[in-house]
Every structure is written in C-alpha cells, then in structure tokens.
Amino acid sequence: MRIVFWGTPDFAAESLKALLSSKHKVVGVVTQPDKPKGRGKKLTPPPVKVIAQEAGIPVFQPEKVKNNEELYKQLKELNPDIFVVVAYGKILPKEIIELPKYKTINVHASLLPEYRGAAPIHRAIMEGKERTGVCIMEITEELDAGDIYECVEVPITPEDDIVSLHDKLALKGAKLLVKVLDKIEKGEITKTPQEHSKATYAKPIKKEEGKIDWNRPAKEIFNQIRALKVWPKAFTKFRDKEIKILDAQIIDENSTGKAGEIVKIIKGKGFIVQTGKGQLLITKVQFPNSKAITADEAVRGYHIKEGEILG
Structure with a gap:
C-alpha cells in the first residue's frame, strides 16, 4: 500500500522504520x-524527519493542518491508500482523515478505551497499572474514539520507568502496525467499536505534577518518580534548594514516621526517606546546575545526614 506517515518523536520513529522495512x-x-533544542537553542529536526530524509522520502512540516489547502493538494497528489498517524502532535481535520482510500489509522499506546489522550504511558505508570499495551485504531474526529483493529498487551514491571516502557510499546506498536496493514490490504481485517462508557483520559503532564508530597504512600511516590523521569522529573526541596529524585526503590510499604525525613544512610547505595506510609531508598539525584549523580555520591559530596528533611 501507498502510505503517508504522520509522526514526530522517537515513539513514531520506530513505526516509520518498520514500514520502511515492510x-x-x-x-x-x-x-x-523543526524546534529549538538544548542550551544553545539550536534548530533541531524531529526524529521522524531524520529517518525520512535518510530514506529519500518527501517531508512536509506544516505549521497548521486545518484549512491548509496547499497541504491537502500535496497529499492528494501522492495518491495515498492510507494515512498512518503515530504521535504526530496535532488533531487532523475530517477532510484529511477521509482523503485516502482506507482513510486514516493510528498507533496509540494504551489498551483503548483506557487512557485516551496525550500521556497514556506516563499515566499508566503513575496510577500503578500492572499492564498496558498498544492499539491500532481508525481515526475519527473524536479524540482516540475510533474503532479498534487490533491491540497487544504489555506488562508493566516494577523495574519499568517511562524510558523502558516507552521503548517496549514503540517496538510492539511498530510490529503490530505492519501486521494490521497487511490484513487491511488483504481485506482480512475486522473492526471492533470501543466501549465508550469505559473510556478514561490521559491528560498532558504538567510541570507541577513533578512535586513530591512526602505525605503520600511510598508506592505512589515511587510511581511518580519513574513515570516522570524524563520530564519534568520528580522534585523536592532540600536545604532550600530544589533537587530532582531520579531513581528510587521501595523499602517497605507500611512503616510510619515523619514524612520526608532521611531516616538512614546506606553506604554504597544512598539514603532512605520516610513517606506517609512506607520508606523509599533514593538511589539517583540531581542538584541544581549539576549532572545526575548516584545518591551515594550525593551523601558524600553534600554531607547528607540522617534526620535531615526533604520537602
């Protein structure tokens, strides 16, 4: 089939690579x-653009999609059979969705109708889910509400964070995409309507969601830390400075005490913090204007003591 691919970040890049190998x-x-990136604000192309250019594929980067007659004309001239959308970043208007012969399909990183919306991977981890997945669905005007072609389930392990789970889902989604396209082409695909009454929404992550409330249970804070590891990163106050907590382990889930207190230093590992219910061993941190370091290095370098308070 002739495909026009819509996508932007690394998650989408995996699907594009799979299509190029199909x-x-x-x-x-x-x-x-292209967007400014890094300290030097250098204009940087999205990962999908880099792959497309290396493969010699025409690239379109419209500022807007809605009411863009030029883009519509360019797309129509490509004579596409289907549009594939993977984390493109903008909602497509009806006239675009319905342009190709087989319309438009989407790779979405959740088990729909659960976690429709912008941040399904983050929300699944933050809310302590033990499983998630990827669905290939037909795009409609309503957000992530179209009929489902096929889904694949992926377990969320305690070792997973936003990076590892993102990568697992990107690869699973890419493989499933090619399988579904093969079935569409052969006329062997069936669509299943979503149970709209069971829909939940994964709202975009806001920076303030990174702030740790040490009165919460250890498990909830642990999920927050691993879900927000890339951005905005879980953060807390320490000695009047804002530090980021990048990695932690649950020590227990039931102990009580003064929330935010560093109750124990473990040589070679880091420091244990009391939460509202349970304790966390902090293993990786980042101080202002510094690179990420192990919590053991922080203990030695910043002379962290038992009894000090976070938050």
Missing part, C-alpha cells in the same frame, strides 16, 4: 516543524 511504500511523511 512491503508497503511510504510515499510521504508529515511531521512537526
């Missing part, structure tokens, strides 16, 4: 405009 033909790629 029997299907990617005839165009639509991605977000």
Whole structure:
C-alpha cells in the first residue's frame, strides 16, 4: 500500500522504520516543524524527519493542518491508500482523515478505551497499572474514539520507568502496525467499536505534577518518580534548594514516621526517606546546575545526614 506517515518523536520513529522495512511504500511523511533544542537553542529536526530524509522520502512540516489547502493538494497528489498517524502532535481535520482510500489509522499506546489522550504511558505508570499495551485504531474526529483493529498487551514491571516502557510499546506498536496493514490490504481485517462508557483520559503532564508530597504512600511516590523521569522529573526541596529524585526503590510499604525525613544512610547505595506510609531508598539525584549523580555520591559530596528533611 501507498502510505503517508504522520509522526514526530522517537515513539513514531520506530513505526516509520518498520514500514520502511515492510512491503508497503511510504510515499510521504508529515511531521512537526523543526524546534529549538538544548542550551544553545539550536534548530533541531524531529526524529521522524531524520529517518525520512535518510530514506529519500518527501517531508512536509506544516505549521497548521486545518484549512491548509496547499497541504491537502500535496497529499492528494501522492495518491495515498492510507494515512498512518503515530504521535504526530496535532488533531487532523475530517477532510484529511477521509482523503485516502482506507482513510486514516493510528498507533496509540494504551489498551483503548483506557487512557485516551496525550500521556497514556506516563499515566499508566503513575496510577500503578500492572499492564498496558498498544492499539491500532481508525481515526475519527473524536479524540482516540475510533474503532479498534487490533491491540497487544504489555506488562508493566516494577523495574519499568517511562524510558523502558516507552521503548517496549514503540517496538510492539511498530510490529503490530505492519501486521494490521497487511490484513487491511488483504481485506482480512475486522473492526471492533470501543466501549465508550469505559473510556478514561490521559491528560498532558504538567510541570507541577513533578512535586513530591512526602505525605503520600511510598508506592505512589515511587510511581511518580519513574513515570516522570524524563520530564519534568520528580522534585523536592532540600536545604532550600530544589533537587530532582531520579531513581528510587521501595523499602517497605507500611512503616510510619515523619514524612520526608532521611531516616538512614546506606553506604554504597544512598539514603532512605520516610513517606506517609512506607520508606523509599533514593538511589539517583540531581542538584541544581549539576549532572545526575548516584545518591551515594550525593551523601558524600553534600554531607547528607540522617534526620535531615526533604520537602
């Protein structure tokens, strides 16, 4: 099939790579405009654009999609059989969705109708889910509400964080995408309507969600730390400075005491903090204007003592 691929970040890049290795033909790629990145604010292309250019595929980077007659005309000239959307970043209007022969499908990182919306991977970890997955669905005007072609389940282990789970889901989604496209082409695909009454929404992550409330149970804080490891990172006050907590382990889930107190230093590992219910061993931190370091290095370098308070 002739495919126009819509996607922007690393998650989408895996699906594009899978399509380029398949029997299907990617005839165009639509991605977000280049954005300033890093301290030098250097204009940087999205990961999807880099892959497309290396493969010699035409790339389109419209500022807007809605009411964009030029883009519509360019896409129509590509004579696409289907549009594939993976984390593109903008909602597509009806006239775009319905342009190709087989309309438009989407790779979504949740077990729909659970976690429709922008941050399904983060929310699944933050809310302590033990499983998630990827669904290939038909795009409609309502957000993530279209009929489902196929889903694959992925367990969330206690060792998973936003990075590892993101990568697992990106690879699973890419593999499932090719399988579904093969079935669509052969006329062997069936669609299942979503149970809209069971829909939940994964709202975009806000920076303030990174703030740790040490009165919460250890398990909830642990989930917060691993879900927000990339951005905004879980943070807390320490000696009037804001530090980021990057890695932790649950020591127990039942003990009580003064929330936020460093109750024990463990040489070679880090320091244990009391929460509202249970304790966490902090193993990796980042101080202001510094690189990430192990909590053991922080104990030695900043002379952290038992009895000090976080938060």
